[in-house]
Amino acid sequence: MKIDDLKLFVKVVELGSFTAAANALDLPRANVSRRISELESKLSVPLFHRTTRSLSLTNQGEIYHQELLKALALFDHASHAINQSDERVSGKIKLGMLSETHDVLQPILFDFIDQHPDVELDVRVIQNGFIDMYQQGLDIAFHGGGLIDSDLIARKILPLDRCLVAAPSYITQHGLADTIQALAEHTALCFRWPNGEVDNRWQFAEGEIKVSSKFVSNSIAFIKDSALSGRGIAFLPRILVAKELESGGLVHILQQYKATAEHGYLLYPQPRTLNLASRALIQHLIQEIPKLA
Template sequence: MKVSDLKLFIKVVELGSFTAAANALDLPRANVSRRINDLESTLRTPLFHRTTRSLSLTNQGESYYLDLLKAVEMIDSANQALIHNADTIKGKVKLGLVSETHDILQPILFSFLDRYPDVELDVRVISNGFIDMHNQGLDISFHGGELIDSDLVARKLIQLDRCLVTSQSYIDKFGQPSCVEELTNHHAICLRWPTGEVDKRWHFEHTSITVNSKLVSNSVAFLKSATISGRGIAFLPKILVADEIADGRLVQILSQSSVIEEHGYILYNQPKTLNLATKTLIDYLLEEVPKNY
């Protein structure tokens, strides 16, 4: 009985399906199914109830899973102690980044790889950290905005407070609002969330405004480019438009209007299921990202 097969069993339980576990571990689904069947044959005990639509643990499977978590954690702790003594961290980390954040995070990831050259990073572009975490079998993903109910760990990483921006060409043509209430008289450029909902309700500390928009996109990069081109006013995280504000391509307006505090988070599975490389990267990101931004 291999430890890797026991860890595979744990992964199937946590992700709820053979397919999700196969995605997480970059394995063929048939390989996962065969290895679980072999494990059940070795134990002479069915671990799962299988139907065409669902997968659930048997009573014996649930007891085995709980005991196995403790055993595997002890094995990993012993292995990690040796690895730490050898001052070597190895392993693969599957990381999900929202496309617009790669400029912010790329230098930090490169610095991590320089420090730990035996770590392999597999970086994926995602749209929703909570959904893509399981769909793409990620070890770590990033999420901005409100959290949803999930068994994932969410750690606050960076402040994502938004600001109102437009171009000088737009101001020259249409003027600029003197208060947030006047935003309803202007052309708004709005984000479409991964849920499909259009972000037309802009929230400030003391009020919320429903804006009018004829230009919507699920890409922050597209919204930013459209705003620079003079198509309207956008409400974007300041960290993503700081360079454009600094070089004059965008103009921040109504800066005196306080916005509701928003944050970016790092998401990951329960620590006991993570390899040492993933745990090390999580700690590195939590330490380095706030330093730089």
């Protein structure tokens, strides 16, 4: 039996489907299905219950999976011990990055690549870390918004600290809201979450205000550009509008009101299922991203 086939079996169990494992490993789905069938044939036992809608381990498959995790951990430890003199980190990492965060995160990622030139970084723009982790076969993903019950590790990594912003041209034309209640009389620029819900109930320590909008988008870039064009008031993470606030393109309004705390998260599976490069990047991100705050 090949070690790669055993690791493939573990990846299928971890992700819950042949398709997700194929996406994660950049393999054709038929290749994954064939190799798992060959593994079952060599073992002379079925490892999975297969239906058109689900995939689950048999009793024998569950036992095999648990014992295989221990064996693969020993194998990886032995391989590391042999190669411990070689400190070069290498491998491919699939990273999911939220829209409009690249200019903030690029310097951190470039620094990592400079430290580990043998690493191949495949960056994908995503909407929801929990969903896209499986659909795109990611190793690591950023996530903002509510958490979903999952086997993934969700590490709180950065406060999002939202603020109300508008362009000077909008303020000149429509006046400046003096309370959060007055926002109901202004044009709001609202984000549409990946689940389809419109973010039109803005939360503050002092209370909630429901806003109305002629502009709704699932693109932070569209909302920010609309605000810069004087089309309305946006409620965005400060980290994503820091440059515009500094340049004067946007103005932070109603600064006396503090938004309800929200956080950005780093998502990843159990570290034992990740390659050395992915584990190294996780540690790098954990160390460097909080400095952005």
